[in-house]
Each structure stands twice: as structure tokens, then as C-alpha cells.
Amino acid sequence: MRSRPPGDPYASPYLAGVGIGVVLTVAYVIMGHGVGVSGALTSVVGTAAMAASTAPTSPAWDGYATPGVSGLLGDWFVVEVIGITVGGLASAALAGRLRVETERGQGVGVSRRLAFALCGGAIMGIGARLAKGCTSGQALTGGSLLSVGSWIFIASAFAAAYLAAPLVRREWR
Amino acid sequence: MSAPLYDTGALSPGGGLAVALAVGLAFGFLLERAGLGSARKLSAQFQLTDFTVLRVMFTAIATASLGVFWLSRFGVLDLARVYVPETYLLPQLAGGVVFGAGFVIAGLCPGTACVSAATGRRDGMAVVGGLLLGILAYGTAHLMVERFASSTPRGTFTLPQLIGVSHGATLLILILLALAAFRGAEWLESRRAPSA
Numbered sequence: 001m002r003s004r005p006p007g008d009p010y011a012s013p014y015l016a017g018v019g020i021g022v023v024l025t026v027a028y029v030i031m032g033h034g035v036g037v038s039g040a041l042t043s044v045v046g047t048a049a050m051a052a053s054t055a056p057t058s059p060a061w062d063g064y065a066t067p068g069v070s071g072l073l074g075d076w077f078v079v080e081v082i083g084i085t086v087g088g089l090a091s092a093a094l095a096g097r098l099r100v101e102t103e104r105g106q107g108v109g110v111s112r113r114l115a116f117a118l119c120g121g122a123i124m125g126i127g128a129r130l131a132k133g134c135t136s137g138q139a140l141t142g143g144s145l146l147s148v149g150s151w152i153f154i155a156s157a158f159a160a161a162y163l164a165a166p167l168v169r170r171e172w173r
Numbered sequence: 174m175s176a177p178l179y180d181t182g183a184l185s186p187g188g189g190l191a192v193a194l195a196v197g198l199a200f201g202f203l204l205e206r207a208g209l210g211s212a213r214k215l216s217a218q219f220q221l222t223d224f225t226v227l228r229v230m231f232t233a234i235a236t237a238s239l240g241v242f243w244l245s246r247f248g249v250l251d252l253a254r255v256y257v258p259e260t261y262l263l264p265q266l267a268g269g270v271v272f273g274a275g276f277v278i279a280g281l282c283p284g285t286a287c288v289s290a291a292t293g294r295r296d297g298m299a300v301v302g303g304l305l306l307g308i309l310a311y312g313t314a315h316l317m318v319e320r321f322a323s324s325t326p327r328g329t330f331t332l333p334q335l336i337g338v339s340h341g342a343t344l345l346i347l348i349l350l351a352l353a354a355f356r357g358a359e360w361l362e363s364r365r366a367p368s369a
Contacts, residue, residue, distance in 0.1 A: 010214075013228035016207035020229065021236020023199045028241055029249070030184065030192050032177030033256040035200060037283040038304070045308045060315035074186070076193045081287060083197020084204070088288030091205035100293040103212050103280075110295075117212075117296040120279025121286065121303020122310065124272050128283065129311040130322055131268025133258055135282040136200075138265070139230060142258035144237035146332040146343060149260030156269030161277040165219035168277055172216045 007097035024144055031076070034141030037084070038128035039064065040077035047072055105172040116171060127157075176250045201288050204229075210288035212280030212296055219277050222365050224358035231351040238344055262325040279303065 027034050046061030051068065058065075072078050092098045104113035128134040131153050133142065139157070142150025178184055184192070207229050208214045217223035244250035276282055279300045281289050286304065289297025311318070333343045 010208035010225075011203075011206040013207050013225045014232050016203045016209075017229040017232025018236045019203045019206075020200060020233035021240065023196055023203070024233065024237035025240030025244070027192075027196050028237070028255050029176040029178065029244065031179045031189065031196075032254050034237075035196065035284075037287065038308070041283065041301075041304055042308050042312075045305050045312065049309065049312060058312070058315070059319075060312035074190065076189060079190050079193040080197035080200075083194040083199075084201035084284060085197075085287050085291040087198035087201025087203075088205040088210055089201075089291040090198070091202040092210065092292035095206075097205075097210075098293055100295070102295040103289075104296065105213075113296055114299045117279050117281070117299035118303040118306075120275045120277070121281075121300035122307035123275030123303075124279055124283065124300075125275075125304040125307020126311045127268045127270070127272030127275055128304075129268070129308055130318070131265045131272060132261065134272065134284070135230075135276075136284045138258060140233055140237070143230075143234045145241065145255065145257045146238065146340075146347075147258045147260055148327065148330045148332060148335050149262065149265040150258055151332065152260075152262065153265045153269040153272070156266050157273035157276065160270040160273030161219050164274045164277045168216075169220060172213060172220060172280075 006099070007092075008095040020140065021144070024140060028145075034137065034145070035080060036077050036133060036137035036141065037081055038125070038134040039137060040075065040081040041125070042129065043072060043075050043078055105170070107173070108171055113171070116168070176244070177254055180254065200284070201291070204285055204288050205292065209285045210292050210294070210297070212289060212294070212300075215282070215285060216277070216280045221361050224362060227354060227358055231354060235344075235348055235351050238347065242340060242344055257329045257331065260327040260330040261323065262327060264322050264324065267321075275307075 024034050043064045043066060046065030050058065050061055050065045066072050066075055102110045102113055104110065131138055138150045138153040143154055175181065179189055204210060208225055209229060214223060215226055218226040241250065241252065245252040281297060281300045283304055286297050286300035290301050333340050
């Protein structure tokens with residue numbers, strides 16, 4: 001079994017959790033709304049789909065698609081996701097954790113892991129659109145604002161994940 | 174009541190985008206600090222061997238919900254002007270099930286996939302690619318799922334309204350649940366201590 005991953009040890013999860021809670025609170029106080037990731041990805045997909053399509057509008061992208069790349073860079077959530085990416089990169093660089101690799105279980109090939117990642121991502125994308133948010137917009141934001149629908153999402157997402165977990169157990173041995 | 178600041182006009186749209194960048198930077202930094210850019214670590218949550226995901230999420234939710242409660246109690250934040258994600262009972266139940274299944278197959282959620290990809294992990298990049306494809310597929314099938322997706326709407330519907338207790342009492346229950354979950358996590362981790 002591999003011992004510890006390379007780089008500095010991770011921070012306390014409680015400390016990181018308090019930090020994320022403070023970031024959310026700051027967002028409520030300044031902006032009046034929380035964070036989100038799947039909505040920003042919807043803006044990117046919608047903008048690309050609208051640019052590629054001859055149809056003038058599609059109701060699927062209402063409220064998400066923007067007129068071109070310049071519009072995307074004026075979208076609060078798209079800019080926030082750019083921040084998430086750069087922030088993650090900065091933290092990993094400072095901790096010596098930056099490396100090009102495919103994280104996978106022992107005995108699992110790279111292509112198998114990437115296929116699971118791609119398919120799992122696609123299924124999550126569909127689920128996030130149906131639920132109108134993901135772990136950021138529903139679980140963290142809606143959860144902390146005590147939205148009933150967000151807590152339904154948290155409960156059903158974790159229940160489904162635990163039910164499906166034994167099926168993918170050997171992917172991470 | 175002066176907050177939220179943005180809709181009082183105290184902040185220009187450009188200022189709002191600067192806040193978006195700062196919020197994202199801090200959020201992504203903290204996710205990576207806790208190890209949540211690693212699919213191995215997130216998957217361990219579902220194999221019951223490492224409860225970092227539970228600890229980070231529940232602590233963040235408790236902290237932010239307490240922050241909102243006290244800022245509103247002290248008259249700093251007008252809670253009525255904070256956007257609470259609206260409730261759609263069945264779509265969020267079904268969406269959660271689909272999302273959870275995808276989450277455990279992918280090993281990462283959308284935000285953590287962005288962090289994983291940013292730190293050089295190809296599996297993180299593949300999850301982001303999959304998310305874009307799934308969102309495109311959903312948008313293409315929009316007319317077929319639209320009726321279900323907008324069914325059982327309940328508007329802004331919060332837990333205190335559902336269970337009929339005060340905002341403060343709801344938070345007390347939430348925090349007691351979090352503490353119980355942390356104790357349970359410690360117990361499970363000690364039972365399944367890694368053999369290496």
C-alpha cells in the first residue's frame with residue numbers, strides 16, 4: 001500500500017471547513033448569494049452551444065448563455081470558478097503537490113480510470129441540472145441557508161453514493 | 174440593515190467580479206488545503222475509511238449558517254435579501270440520486286474536479302469534460318424533461334418552516350447532528366484503521 005501522498009500534509013478538515021464557511025458568509029454579506037460551480041459550467045456549455053447553433057435561442061440555456069467569451073468573463077459564477085481553479089493551483093504549488101498524474105487505485109489502468117471519470121462526470125452533470133445545483137450551490141450554499149430542497153439533495157446524493165459505493169470499491173483498492 | 178452590499182449599489186459590476194475572483198480563490202485554496210482535490214480522498218468517504226468530506230462540508234455549513242444567523246440577529250445582514258436556492262421536491266430528490274451515483278463513479282464533484290484538474294490530475298480534467306458533456310446532453314433533452322424538472326415547486330422553503338421551530342432551534346439541532354456525525358466518523362475510522 002502506498003504510504004503518504006507526496007507534498008506537505010493536508011490541513012485540518014475542521015479548519016478548512018470553518019474557512020469555507022467564512023468565505024460563504026462573506027459572499028452572502030457582499031453579494032447576497034453563495035457559490036456555485038455547475039451553473040458556471042452551464043453558462044460555458046450554453047454559450048458554446050448558442051454560438052455553434054443556427055437557432056436564435058434555446059430555452060435550455062435561458063439565464064446561462066452569454067453573447068460570446070466577453071459575456072462569459074462578465075458572469076459572476078464563471079469568474080468565481082476561474083478563481084477556484086487558480087486558488088487550487090496556488091495551494092497545491094505552495095504545498096509541493098503539483099504533478100501531472102492520473103490518480104487511480106492499484107491495478108487500475110489509466111484508460112479505465114479516465115473512462116470512469118468521464119462517465120461519472122457526465123452523470124453528475126445531468127443530476128446537477130435536474131437538481132438546479134451541485135455540491136457547491138445546493139449542498140454548501142443551500143444547506144447553510146437551510147433550504148429544504150438543498151437538504152433533500154444532500155440526503156439523496158449521499159444515499160445514492162453509499163448505495164453505489166460497493167460497486168466501485170475495487171477502483172480504489 | 175446595510176448588507177447585502179451589492180444590491181445597494183455600493184459595489185460596481187466590476188467590483189462584483191473582483192469579489193467573485195476573491196471568493197473563488199479562497200474557496201479553491203481551502204478545498205485543496207484539506208485534500209479535496211484528490212479523488213482518492215473523496216472516494217474514501219464513500220468506502221467509509223476517511224471522513225474528510227463530511228468534516229469539511231458539515232463544518233462549512235455550520236459556520237456559514239451561524240454567521241448568517243448572528244449577522245441577521247445583530248441587524249447587519251437582511252436575510253430577506255439573501256438568495257435562498259428554491260425548492261423543487263421531486264427534481265431535487267431525483268437529481269440528487271443521479272448526482273450521487275455520478276459522484277461515486279467519478280470520485281470528484283464539480284468544484285473539486287476543477288481543483289483536481291488545476292493541480293495536474295488527468296482524471297480531474299476528464300471529470301470536468303464529462304460534466305460539460307452531461308450538461309450539453311441535458312440541455313439538448315431539455316424539452317423532454319422540462320415538465321418534470323419544474324414540478325413540485327415550493328419556492329423559498331426553509332427547514333424552520335418545515336419542522337415548525339425557530340431559526341435558532343434549527344441551528345442547534347443542526348450543530349448537535351454535526352457533532353454526532355463527527356463522533357461517528359471517528360469511531361468508524363478507528364475501526365477501519367488502514368493496514369499500512
